Amino acid sequence: MSALDISVTPNEDPTPDARVAEILADPGFGVSFTDHMVTVEWTPEQGWHDARVTAYGPISLDPATAVLHYAQEIFEGMKAYRHEDGSIWSFRPDANGERLRRSARRLALPELPVEDFLATITALVEVDQRWVPDAAGEKSLYLRPFMFASEAFLGVRPSKHVTFMVIASPAGAYFARGVKPVSIMVSEDYTRAAVGGLGAAKTGGNYASSLAPQSEAIARGFDQVVFLDAIERRYVEELGGMNLYFVHDDGTIVTPELTGTILEGVTRASIIDLAGTLGHKVEERRVTIDEWRDGVTSGRITEVFACGTAAVVTPVGVLSSRAGEVDSSHDGEAGPVTLAIRQALVDLQYGRAEDTFGWMHRLV
Numbered sequence: 001m002s003a004l005d006i007s008v009t010p011n012e013d014p015t016p017d018a019r020v021a022e023i024l025a026d027p028g029f030g031v032s033f034t035d036h037m038v039t040v041e042w043t044p045e046q047g048w049h050d051a052r053v054t055a056y057g058p059i060s061l062d063p064a065t066a067v068l069h070y071a072q073e074i075f076e077g078m079k080a081y082r083h084e085d086g087s088i089w090s091f092r093p094d095a096n097g098e099r100l101r102r103s104a105r106r107l108a109l110p111e112l113p114v115e116d117f118l119a120t121i122t123a124l125v126e127v128d129q130r131w132v133p134d135a136a137g138e139k140s141l142y143l144r145p146f147m148f149a150s151e152a153f154l155g156v157r158p159s160k161h162v163t164f165m166v167i168a169s170p171a172g173a174y175f176a177r178g179v180k181p182v183s184i185m186v187s188e189d190y191t192r193a194a195v196g197g198l199g200a201a202k203t204g205g206n207y208a209s210s211l212a213p214q215s216e217a218i219a220r221g222f223d224q225v226v227f228l229d230a231i232e233r234r235y236v237e238e239l240g241g242m243n244l245y246f247v248h249d250d251g252t253i254v255t256p257e258l259t260g261t262i263l264e265g266v267t268r269a270s271i272i273d274l275a276g277t278l279g280h281k282v283e284e285r286r287v288t289i290d291e292w293r294d295g296v297t298s299g300r301i302t303e304v305f306a307c308g309t310a311a312v313v314t315p316v317g318v319l320s321s322r323a324g325e326v327d328s329s330h331d332g333e334a335g336p337v338t339l340a341i342r343q344a345l346v347d348l349q350y351g352r353a354e355d356t357f358g359w360m361h362r363l364v
């Protein structure tokens with residue numbers, strides 16, 4: 001049971017139904033927001049308090065607010081799915097709540113108990129349930145919980161006022177082209193995280209640091225950038241917003257092991273279990289960029305895919321680096337293992353497959 005007492009003040013000027021329907025018909029990603037948001041405050045004296053659901057809208061911050069200067073901030077990404085019978089569910093929200101706590105510890109932010117985290121998500125989805133798209137078309141309501149240093153103070157120390165919020169945004173495909181292979185450029189000049197750094201925390205700075213390499217990749221005609229380890233510049237880490245998987249010709253699937261520099265993706269972890277039920281042997285180990293390149297060339301690696309809450313399971317095609325280019329797509333399309341794993345995951349999330357792992361959590 002959550003200890004939070006969440007007040008609800010309905011938006012007095014909610015979006016008209018016709019406009020909501022228009023948005024849900026083609027939501028894109030991260031561009032439209034629901035009618036409400038959650039806010040919870042924290043101070044050392046009071047702990048978590050003043051939990052409220054209010055109308056969605058701009059927040060006012062003092063220019064000295066710590067997060068604007070020192071980036072003491074963390075977030076989560078999760079989704080609410082509507083099932084055929086109209087009920088609304090989330091996928092392993094406790095895993096997101098636990099990861100938020102781990103990120104909080106690394107960023108010297110206060111930990112929000114997982115049951116309070118779940119209570120805020122439930123409260124928001126309950127008031128904004130008409131914003132959760134129909135099951136058809138793999139749309140969902142993307143939920144973005146985040147926590148930031150809200151004290152107005154320029155000294156460098158953990159903030160004594162922290163704010164936790166949840167906003168929600170109807171979501172279609174993360175990549176406009178849908179389930180088509182994305183092309184990837186190796187980031188040879190930039191790394192994402194070093195051992196002991198922030199790599200495993202879901203904090204804005206990791207995403208900020210990916211923007212320059214990501215922009216370079218786009219300027220050169222690629223969709224995404226892959227980061228290598230910061231020490232040897234050999235080991236494959238992640239894409240900056242997605243984890244990676246390699247399908248081998250003997251059916252084994254391999255994902256880079258967690259070394260503290262990679263985000264512990266909830267989708268990544270779920271695929272380890274799901275792929276097992278589909279008969280795949282799963283290995284978590286270090287993968288070098290040469291193994292990727294040579295494996296695709298020799299046929300040992302038959303498919304590569306990326307995964308994340310926003311991107312679900314996305315096939316990877318071209319890998320480009322100074323050493324040349326290889327393409328693991330199947331004539332420009334996704335491979336069969338990628339599609340089967342993707343299907344198993346979305347069937348579970350949309351309630352079309354039996355929830356044998358107990359991962360689904362009913363919200364409404």
Ligand code: COI
Binds near residue numbers: 077
């Ligand atoms: C997610 O997959 O939910 C993410 O957080 C990745 C990105 C949209 C930041």
